Amino acid sequence: MTAALQPGILFGLCGAALVGIGLFAVVTHPGLLRRIIGCNILGAGIFLVFGAVARRGAGAGLEADPVPQALVITGIVVAFSASALAVALLKRLSELNVGERAGAEAAPEPRSGT
DSSP states (O other): OGGGGOHHHHHHHHHHHHHHHHHHHHHHOOOHHHHHHHHHHHHHHHHHHHHHHHHHTOOTTOSSOHHHHHHHHHHHHHHHHHHHHHHHHHHHHHHHHHHHHHHHHHSOOOOOOO
């Protein structure tokens, strides 16, 4: 009974739950910001599962395999940068859409017939 509560198994199950939640958010939500957050949750789950696999696949005498740990750390940095870029692009897109709406409302309609 206590074998199910080992840290590697617990981390793997939590990571799988995060992957499911993130995938659900990406597929079902229509808003772009929510999809970006869903991608971040999905990526966090993948990093957690990958770290759990690295811990379980450790060689003799080591706590965990250092190569997957280095890949997870690099992936976190890349995911943060990609998220910042996506939010900046989303902000610019919303500014352009607001400008188009304001320009269309302020422009007078052309008169016909005279």
